[in-house]
Amino acid sequence: MDEKKTETLAELEKAQENIRNKLALLPDLPGCYLMKNAAGTIIYVGKAKVLKNRVRSYFTGSHNGKTQRLVADIRDFEYIVTGSNIEALILECNLIKMHQPKYNVLLKDDKTFPYIKITYEAHPRLEVTRRVLKDKAKYFGPYPNAYAAQQTKKLLDRMYPLRKCGVMPKEVCLYYHMGQCLAPCEKEVDPAEYERITQEIQSFLSGGHEEIKKELQRKMEEAAEELYFERAKELRDQIMNIDAIMQKQKITTSDAKDRDVLGFAVDKGWMCVQILYMRQGKMVQRHASAFPFYGEAYSDFMSFVTQYYSDNPALPQEILLPDSGKDAEGSDKAAGETENGGDVLDAHSAAASLQEWLGVKVLVPQRGQKRQMVGMAVENAKVSLDEKFRLIERDEERTLKAAANLGQYIGIEHLHRIEAFDNSNIQGANPVSAMVVFIDGKPDKKEYRKYKVRTVQGPDDYETMREVIRRRYERVLKENLEMPDLIVVDGGKGQISAAVDVLENELGLFIPVCGLVKDAKHRTAQLMVGDPPEPVDLPRDSQEFYLLQRIQDEVHRFAISFHREQRGKSMVASKLDSIPGIGEKRRKLLLKHFGSLKKIKEASIEDFRPLSIGDKLAKQIIAALRDEES
Incomplete structure (x- = not known):
């Protein structure tokens, strides 16, 4: 339980530092931002006129309850720059539809932006729809303003006499008498006439609306001169609706292509x-x-x-x-x-x-x-x-400076190579240790080493530290490897003293050793150096302290992952070894053939025959594994 908490806190601190760095680099541009949780899942999508101002606002000042819950879950974010606010709006909708973020509650329904559709029928008609189907119809949009889409359809309905009814009536309706329908219910309509009307509507929705606007503008001015103000207002509203619906979009195209x-x-x-x-x-x-x-x-x-x-x-x-x-x-x-x-x-x-x-x-x-x-x-x-470059530059500058300043705090003139150790066991079972290496403040993973503890029985952290330090630096001396400028151990006075005793009294090496002490919440709390060890007054909000946190987090992560690996192997071995008739040779053969305990448990009796395992023993193996699970 504590191990999991330590890892989570370490990841939280790293995430917070990463967010601080990225906030400093946000552009003064419109776009969409995507907030992510610790698992990398997108939990919120938003849009902004100025990305820098909007995204920063989440991490400063006070918020209401909903926003507080959102901010508490954020561990990273990314953003997409757009050319305008309207593009950001449509992009936001598309991203929410795709990712279904946890905190976009109000936008998680099935609504999408509307399209204007010319149906593919013997007698076509105009529709406003939110679904694009492969039905040979012509779609235009989607559009951000649903009201304007409806109003433009009404305008087109008045301008072009396509049928308005969903089901063909038995006799002509009012639309025919108003000149807004060709009355296919009673009259034969030439398909060429439908083709002409469809082409005109298509031209209008594809950019030919400017000519229509000019005509409406002329009619509006005439109505105003003749004091028909209601008619002039109606025409003005139609012009505004056309402007709203025909806004050019780069984020969305009208041909529904991939x-x-x-x-x-x-x-x-x-x-x-x-x-x-x-x-x-x-x-x-x-x-x-x-x-x-x-x-x-x-x-x-x-x-x-x-x-x-x-x-x-x-x-x-x-x-x-x-x-x-x-x-x-x-x-x-x-x-x-x-x-x-x-x-x-x-x-x-x-x-x-x-x-x-x-x-x-x-x-x-x-x-x-x-x-x-x-x-x-x-x-x-x-x-x-x-x-990318600005983050690298900031990171390199801070890391190099932090490593140099840490050396000054400890009394080391040139701090280049740091080797850090951590031990891991559960009640003394499967004891292991791990070493990580940081060069100029950066991890050098090819230099990492794992150790299975050989001589220590039970949970004795001091003796484990002595064994691992002895094994590491005996090899350094024997193979003439590069010596570290500083050794970091996970712990306080006891661990430091154990490491110094082995180095100086057994190996004749005088390498500075420091210890990292954790607080009650398993967070790096204090740096101890010297013989006898004394605490170093290092500011908690400094880059030097953060470098120590990263070192402690990394060596702990590496040790824990190695311990889990060994513990998993031990559990597999014990489960199979407890079955009568299964020795080391057969255990290895089973694991090699099936790949895992789960697959062995799910196998049939016939699956064991290629391994020369009889039906009786196969039944015992399957029964033992299934009984253990239940």
Whole structure:
């Protein structure tokens, strides 16, 4: 129980530091943010006019009960930059629909943004719908303003005489007498007439609405001059509704296609590729990859793209790529120029090759909505890459400075290599120890070591520390390995004294040893150094203290994971060894053949026969394991 609590607290402190760093780097741009819990699950999606102000507000000041519960669960966040607030609104809806976040209670119903639909029927009609079906109908949207969608449908209904009824009546209705229906219930309608009307509506909803607006504007002015103010107001409202519904969207397209939109940015020898996934015409997810590149930018970008799709069998209907020019790359020099001015990879030819290879449409859009979507992917790649460098710079600066300052606190002129130890056991069972290494304040995992305790019986932490220190530094001397500048042990005076005694009196080594003492809540509380050990006055809110916390957390995590591994093996061995007729050889054979105790327990008697295990013994094995579980 305590081990779990210690790990959770350590993760919490790391998460808080990570959040503080990321908050300092938020852009002054609109977009959506995604809050995550300790498991990495998205628990809240929100939108903001200015991401920096909105996201920071969660971590400052006071909040109501709902927000307090949300903030208490946040361990990380990410964000997606958009071109406008309306894009952020639609993107927020798409992300909530996809992730169903815990704290987006009011937005977790089945409602989506509305579409205007021209039905695919012998006698078509207009509908406002929230579902896009593969029914050969024509869909336009989705739109953020449901009221405006309804009003525009009404406007189109008055302008174009398509049928209004859901079920065909037996005689003409009022709409026919008002000139708003062709009365297919009684009259033969030429399909060419429906085609003409459908094309006009399609043109209106695809951008030809400006001409309609001009006509309405003219009629409104005439009505006002003739003092028909009610009519003028109605026409004015229709114009406003058209403006509202026809807002251009980059986040959502009207063709309901599945497409991937790619953009990239380069800086300091690194490239970030951003992929925006559009599904059913809506952006639902993104993927960012950052890596060093060594050649020409666009060529390396296309190399990444081809590798990505070669391993990706789920291809979209369409792929949008950036151009090979300055705007796509985001660097000072155009990607289409080398140092000596020579030509490099052409985006259009690269797209044609990719299209031929993948068998899907690949475009390099030059204008319009698709160009805007690519620009959004490029912008997100720039933001991601900039954030990566700024986080690295902040981390390196703080870590190096913290390591140097920690050495000054302890009295070490140059603190380069730290080796830290921790022991783990439960009532003396399966005792193990672990060592981690930090170089200039950063973990060096290839130098980590695990130890099975050999000589100590029972839960004796001091003797365990003596054995492990002895084994480690006997080997360092024997193999002439690099000596540490500081040894860190998990514990206080007893553990420090045990380590110093072995080092100085048995091995003749004089390496500074410090101990990390925990408080009642199993958090790093105090640093002790010297012989006899004395506490060091180290501020709890300093980077030096945080470095010690990270070291203690890391060595504890490493020791606990090793102990669990050994304990699991021990439990498997004991369960099988307790069955009559199963010795070490058969136990290994069973585990190798089945892979786990669970699979052995679920096996049938026939499954044991290839191992030369008779039916009687097979029944005993299965029965013993199932009885133990029950």
